[in-house]
Amino acid sequence: MSNSVDVGDDLVTRVEGHGSIVLDIANGELQRCEWQVVESPRYFESMLVGRDYDEAHHVTSRICAICSVSHTIASLKATERAMGIDVSVQDERLRKLALYGETIQSHVLHLGYLALPDLVGEKSVLPLADTHGPELDAVVDLHRLGNELTEVVTGRSVHAQRLLPGGFSKLPDESALRDLLDRLRNCWDDVETVVDLLASLADELPDFERETEYISLTHPEEYAFYEGTIHSSDVGELPVGEYRDVANEYVVDHSTAKFARHERDAYMVGALARFNNNADQLAPRASDLADRFALEPPVTNPYLNNVAQLVELAHLLEEAVSLIEQLLEDGLADQPDYHVPTVEPTTGQGIGAIEVPRGVLFHEYAYDDAGEVTEANCVIPTNQNHGNIQRDMEAFVPSIVDRPDAEIEHTLEMLVRAYDPCISCSTHYLDVEFVGNDGE
Amino acid sequence: MSDGDSGNGRQPGDADERPRVAFFDFTGCEGDQLQVLNLEDRLLDLVEVVEIVSFREAMTEHSEDYEIAFIEGGVATAHDERRLTRIRTHADTVIALGSCASFAGINALRNDQDFERVKERVYGEDAHRISSYPVARPIDDVIDVDYEIPGCPIDREEFVQAVTALVNGAEPTIPNYPVCLQCKFEENLCAFERGETCLGPITRGGCGATCVSEGTHCWGCRGMVEDPNEDAYTAVLEAHGLTTEEILDEYQLYWGFEREQRAVADGGES
Numbered sequence: 001m002s003n004s005v006d007v008g009d010d011l012v013t014r015v016e017g018h019g020s021i022v023l024d025i026a027n028g029e030l031q032r033c034e035w036q037v038v039e040s041p042r043y044f045e046s047m048l049v050g051r052d053y054d055e056a057h058h059v060t061s062r063i064c065a066i067c068s069v070s071h072t073i074a075s076l077k078a079t080e081r082a083m084g085i086d087v088s089v090q091d092e093r094l095r096k097l098a099l100y101g102e103t104i105q106s107h108v109l110h111l112g113y114l115a116l117p118d119l120v121g122e123k124s125v126l127p128l129a130d131t132h133g134p135e136l137d138a139v140v141d142l143h144r145l146g147n148e149l150t151e152v153v154t155g156r157s158v159h160a161q162r163l164l165p166g167g168f169s170k171l172p173d174e175s176a177l178r179d180l181l182d183r184l185r186n187c188w189d190d191v192e193t194v195v196d197l198l199a200s201l202a203d204e205l206p207d208f209e210r211e212t213e214y215i216s217l218t219h220p221e222e223y224a225f226y227e228g229t230i231h232s233s234d235v236g237e238l239p240v241g242e243y244r245d246v247a248n249e250y251v252v253d254h255s256t257a258k259f260a261r262h263e264r265d266a267y268m269v270g271a272l273a274r275f276n277n278n279a280d281q282l283a284p285r286a287s288d289l290a291d292r293f294a295l296e297p298p299v300t301n302p303y304l305n306n307v308a309q310l311v312e313l314a315h316l317l318e319e320a321v322s323l324i325e326q327l328l329e330d331g332l333a334d335q336p337d338y339h340v341p342t343v344e345p346t347t348g349q350g351i352g353a354i355e356v357p358r359g360v361l362f363h364e365y366a367y368d369d370a371g372e373v374t375e376a377n378c379v380i381p382t383n384q385n386h387g388n389i390q391r392d393m394e395a396f397v398p399s400i401v402d403r404p405d406a407e408i409e410h411t412l413e414m415l416v417r418a419y420d421p422c423i424s425c426s427t428h429y430l431d432v433e434f435v436g437n438d439g440e
Numbered sequence: 441m442s443d444g445d446s447g448n449g450r451q452p453g454d455a456d457e458r459p460r461v462a463f464f465d466f467t468g469c470e471g472d473q474l475q476v477l478n479l480e481d482r483l484l485d486l487v488e489v490v491e492i493v494s495f496r497e498a499m500t501e502h503s504e505d506y507e508i509a510f511i512e513g514g515v516a517t518a519h520d521e522r523r524l525t526r527i528r529t530h531a532d533t534v535i536a537l538g539s540c541a542s543f544a545g546i547n548a549l550r551n552d553q554d555f556e557r558v559k560e561r562v563y564g565e566d567a568h569r570i571s572s573y574p575v576a577r578p579i580d581d582v583i584d585v586d587y588e589i590p591g592c593p594i595d596r597e598e599f600v601q602a603v604t605a606l607v608n609g610a611e612p613t614i615p616n617y618p619v620c621l622q623c624k625f626e627e628n629l630c631a632f633e634r635g636e637t638c639l640g641p642i643t644r645g646g647c648g649a650t651c652v653s654e655g656t657h658c659w660g661c662r663g664m665v666e667d668p669n670e671d672a673y674t675a676v677l678e679a680h681g682l683t684t685e686e687i688l689d690e691y692q693l694y695w696g697f698e699r700e701q702r703a704v705a706d707g708g709e710s
Contacts, residue, residue, distance in 0.1 A: 040466075
């Protein structure tokens, strides 16, 4: 390696990823600040080469468990675009329901299990069973509800089974959808409980503003998750076909993971970017919730990504209700068990772009005429955020440089956690290292 | 918060007799730990019977004073190997959690590809910056492993049963019958009857044949039965004029390490 990065064994916890922060502070001045991300590579894009079109989504769902349905759907969309495979309105609604269920699960996991302990001064969610029993019950109920939405539609919440190119191998029972509808309509007490707790703790989120470029999908008819074109807060709409120019990957000396930049030296993806770009399309309760937290685009405090996730949680619960109502009203079309959608494998190239819990995700595949992958490219939200995390730290650390090391460390860990970086899309090691710090 | 801390060490007079349990993640998707978190409120029951002293996905505390280590993910780098070796010295019992830890799983899908080509495909001109082992390895290629809970992801009930056994001083066991047997009980229409190829006849059961029940076929995620010649469900293969080798050729999603490395090491054909 031309540039060796020495990675310690210390891992920052409750962040779904491993990376490290190196700070060099001398005479009260910040000399060096690096967000180092070292990948433990899994080589998915190579694994896909030679696989059949009906296996690619199964393989790529294993990129990350927390967003496995998201990867599955992005993968299916890429395959379907490449081969001109149609998907019915019903199946698109079901896919959205699965994607919303996973995003609910992921947001609740992040807010309730990973971020909340910071705000109440605990080191994990477990002590909350004693100190915040009802609130923890609400978190667990909402987490389970998100998982069950995904399970009812796809068979399993981790590594879905029923999703196939062109449709589903099996459809949910209408009775199971009705049961979910009841539970979704009755979940607002739980939401309110979680909202009240987070509202009472919102002052614990550091006060730090840095405007950046916000990139997400956007769609004329809905708050974009399942589909849309690319939207940049700096330059407006861009076609999905230009995603490589948007997620302009580059290499930094201190990291093996790639960073990304577009119009500026870094950009942000995720709940806050979606909120900033598409807030006027939120469902009513979500909009009210944003008002309650005085969240108004453009929001430039990255720590408020947590609050944007909470707003999206409300939005997705409302949207899930609408989707199930539509599905039940139209009635599920008959489909035999063990359904295999008819597909004629063809040569072609396709891009799947969707919004997933941590931001916009792109999969692109090329197929030969036997329906085997010849080339694959996956651009993961977490990698798109690395550059922005680096710029945030560079901007924020000088203003907190006189604080005790432990406080700086905690504040920066919270910053990284606010981005909710994904565990395994790329496996990262994280610690905070003070180099020659005499600022104590 | 380094691995070297032991802030959670037992205090004198501590009457807590719960076994001390740690979770570690290596190279994988962390879906098996997510299955543990997905126990939802039963996770709180779990901590009644075991004390979780390390679970990076969910808690800041960490201790090296543990008896049982659950390891998720496979071995991709020398760093992984060093970390794993150290965990083995601390744990009385090491359990592989999921398929990547147990037999390299989906990570080994590239194990038959030329490594330089693999790196170049993913990292292009920066391939030289990437340092990893040329093949994905399971943890028992590096350390002794006491038990395995295979699956992609693990079955939550199988995990609970394993913990229950360990707490009671018993040995966790996993089935050694093929998926086909459970598939019969589920009254599924056989994938071979539907014209598909299925790894059910030679894959370790215990999952309830869930993928077939959900309308597809077995992908082999729980690994092979111990002795395919003895334990496979040959009836279904014979009925369709197939041999174990033929369906193995059809599928290698999860079995790359077994096919490419273990088989060679054992003197068999790759």
